[in-house]
Amino acid sequence: VPSGGGAKEAVHSEWIPLRSVPMAAVRDTLAKKGSLIVALPPNASVLEAARVMSERSVGAVLVIDEGHLVGIFTERDILRRVVAEGRDPAKEPLATVVTRDVLTCTPATPLDECRALMTTRRLRHLPVVGPDGLCGVISSGDVLAFQVAEQQSEIQDLNRYVYDMR
Numbered sequence: 001v002p003s004g005g006g007a008k009e010a011v012h013s014e015w016i017p018l019r020s021v022p023m024a025a026v027r028d029t030l031a032k033k034g035s036l037i038v039a040l041p042p043n044a045s046v047l048e049a050a051r052v053m054s055e056r057s058v059g060a061v062l063v064i065d066e067g068h069l070v071g072i073f074t075e076r077d078i079l080r081r082v083v084a085e086g087r088d089p090a091k092e093p094l095a096t097v098v099t100r101d102v103l104t105c106t107p108a109t110p111l112d113e114c115r116a117l118m119t120t121r122r123l124r125h126l127p128v129v130g131p132d133g134l135c136g137v138i139s140s141g142d143v144l145a146f147q148v149a150e151q152q153s154e155i156q157d158l159n160r161y162v163y164d165m166r
Contacts, residue, residue: 026114026128026138027107029146035128035136039064042071042095046082049073049094059139060125063098069127069134071098076124104129105138115143 039062040049049061053075063071073094081097082089104127105114114126118140128136 024111024146024150025107026105026109026111026136029111029138029142030107030128030136032146033142037062037134037136040073040094041065042098043093046073046078046087046089046092046094046097050078050089058137060137061094062127062134062137063094064134067133069102069104069129071100072102072125072127073098074125102127106130107135111143111146114138115140115147118143 036056038052038056038058038060040052042063042065044063052061053059060072060074062069063073071094077097077099078089081087082092087097103117103121103123105117107128107130109128117123118126124140126138127134128138
């Protein structure tokens with residue numbers, strides 16, 4: 001239906017598809033941020049763990065014993081299991097305060113699944129375990145940063161689609 005006043009409607013005869021991107025997976029985030037693993041043995045002290053986390057600007061250390069992941073120790077654990085209980089961080093070994101039932105993901109795990117797991121279980125860090133063992137750690141901040149970057153790219157694509165078709 002033509003518009004009034006003699007104006008003509010723009011008719012676009014060509015279809016410009018938006019980029020088709022497969023669902024982002026943990027491997028995509030690790031490729032972007034790197035696969036740094038900050039780990040300590042179970043006999044390391046809580047104080048040592050706190051210093052390592054501070055030096056490396058991370059919120060968790062993995063606890064590894066004889067090459068096996070035996071737990072994760074986070075900033076929250078320092079507060080809840082050490083400070084709140086009046087334990088001495090210099091004398092307390094990680095083995096006594098570590099979270100042992102560690103949930104993990106794989107490099108192929110979709111980021112949406114990680115986000116859902118982190119939200120429902122109130123987790124901030126997920127160790128990534130591949131066929132050859134531990135290959136990184138993904139944080140809730142990593143998931144959020146990747147999602148924001150994807151959305152910004154999609155917005156740019158939509159803007160190009162809408163405004164470049166003149």
